[in-house]
Amino acid sequence: MKEKVLITDIAKFSVNDGPGFRTNVFLKGCPLRCEWCHNPETIPAYPEVYWKKRLCVQCGACMEACPRDAINPPIEPEIANIEGSTYHKIDRAKCDNCLKCIDACKYDALELVGKPMSVSEVMDVVEQDRPFYNTSGGGMTLSGGEPTMHPAFSLELLKEAKRRVIHTCVDTNGYCNFSILEEMAEYTDIFLFDLKHLDSAKHLEKTGVKNELILKNLELLCKKDSDIGIWVRIPVIPGFNDDIDFHTKASAYLASLTGNGTIGNIKRVDLVPFHNYCMDKYNWLGRKWSYSEIDAVNPSFLDIHADLYRRHGLITTVGGSGFEEIDTAKTLRNS
Numbered sequence: 001m002k003e004k005v006l007i008t009d010i011a012k013f014s015v016n017d018g019p020g021f022r023t024n025v026f027l028k029g030c031p032l033r034c035e036w037c038h039n040p041e042t043i044p045a046y047p048e049v050y051w052k053k054r055l056c057v058q059c060g061a062c063m064e065a066c067p068r069d070a071i072n073p074p075i076e077p078e079i080a081n082i083e084g085s086t087y088h089k090i091d092r093a094k095c096d097n098c099l100k101c102i103d104a105c106k107y108d109a110l111e112l113v114g115k116p117m118s119v120s121e122v123m124d125v126v127e128q129d130r131p132f133y134n135t136s137g138g139g140m141t142l143s144g145g146e147p148t149m150h151p152a153f154s155l156e157l158l159k160e161a162k163r164r165v166i167h168t169c170v171d172t173n174g175y176c177n178f179s180i181l182e183e184m185a186e187y188t189d190i191f192l193f194d195l196k197h198l199d200s201a202k203h204l205e206k207t208g209v210k211n212e213l214i215l216k217n218l219e220l221l222c223k224k225d226s227d228i229g230i231w232v233r234i235p236v237i238p239g240f241n242d243d244i245d246f247h248t249k250a251s252a253y254l255a256s257l258t259g260n261g262t263i264g265n266i267k268r269v270d271l272v273p274f275h276n277y278c279m280d281k282y283n284w285l286g287r288k289w290s291y292s293e294i295d296a297v298n299p300s301f302l303d304i305h306a307d308l309y310r311r312h313g314l315i316t317t318v319g320g321s322g323f324e325e326i327d328t329a330k331t332l333r334n335s
C-alpha cells in the first residue's frame with residue numbers, strides 16, 4: 001500500500017497498552033473531542049506545529065518565513081520572560097499549518113506534529129523491537145487518535161504485523177461503523193476498548209458525541225465468535241465518571257456482556273486514572289486545557305471502584321499495566 005498516514009509518535013517499551021512491552025503507533029485524527037484528552041496532538045487529522053518556548057531564542061527567523069503573518073514580531077527576551085507562560089509565539093488563529101516556519105528554525109523550537117508514514121516505514125520501526133516482544137509477550141499497538149479513522153491503513157498494518165507473527169492490539173474509542181472493527185478483528189489479538197460513560201447526554205457533553213454507537217459496537221464485539229480479546233479501558237475523570245454510582249452501573253453492564261466473567265470476549269477491565277502529564281503538549285500547541293487545574297487521580301483512590309468490577313468476576317486493574325497479573329476476581333466473586 002502506497003498510502004501514507006500522519007503518525008505523531010511511535011513509542012517504544014510502552015507497558016500500559018496491552019500485554020508485555022508494546023510499540024505504540026499513534027495515528028493522527030480522532031472523531032471525539034474528549035475534554036480531558038491526554039494526547040491532544042492526535043486529535044486533528046492534519047499536521048500541526050509545536051512551539052517549545054524553552055528552546056526559542058526569539059531570533060525571528062520563523063516570522064520571516066511565515067507567509068500568513070501568523071508569527072508575532074520577536075520581542076526582547078527580558079519581555080518574553082516577564083510575560084512568562086502567557087507569551088505565545090504563533091498566533092494560531094492566523095496559522096494554516098503550512099509548516100514553512102519549521103525549516104526556518106535552527107534551534108529546534110518548532111517541531112512537526114504528524115509525520116506522513118507508509119505501512120512499510122511503520123513496520124521497519126516496529127521490527128526493531130521484536131526481541132522485546134519475544135521476551136515479554138508484547139507486540140504492536142495501534143493507538144491515537146483513533147485507528148478506525150484510517151481503516152485501510154490500519155487494516156494493512158495489522159495484516160502485515162500478523163504476517164510477521166507479531167502480537168497486535170488496537171486501542172479504539174469504538175466510534176465507527178462496526179464493519180471496520182469486524183474487519184480489523186481478523187488481525188487483532190486484543191481490542192483496548194474505551195468506555196467513558198453510560199449516560200449518553202453526559203457522554204455528549206464531554207466528548208462531543210453520543211454513546212449509543214460505541215455501546216452497540218462493544219456489545220457486537222463481545223458477541224463475536226472468535227478468539228479476540230477485549231480489555232475495556234475506563235479513563236477515570238474527576239467530576240465526570242469518578243463516582244461510585246457510575247462504576248456500580250458500568251460493572252453491572254459489563255458483567256451482563258460477559259455472563260459474570262465466565263463467557264464472552266471481555267478479558268479484563270482497566271481503570272485508567274486521569275493525570276496531567278500532558279500539560280506541556282497543550283502549551284506547545286497553544287491550546288487552553290480546561291483540566292489544567294485539575295489534580296491527577298490517585299490510583300489508590302480507585303481500589304474501591306475496582307472491587308465493584310471484581311465482585312462481578314471481571315479481572316480488573318488500576319492503571320492497565322501489561323505486566324499485571326490479577327487473580328483476585330474469583331476470590332471476590334466467591335466472597
Ligand code: SF4
Nearest residue numbers: 066095096098099101
Ligand atoms: S505553520 Fe503557521 S506559523 Fe508556521 S509558517 Fe505556516 S502559517 Fe506561519
Ligand code: SF4
Nearest residue numbers: 056057059060062105
Ligand atoms: S526561528 Fe525558532 S528560535 Fe527563532 S524565533 Fe522562531 S521559534 Fe524562536
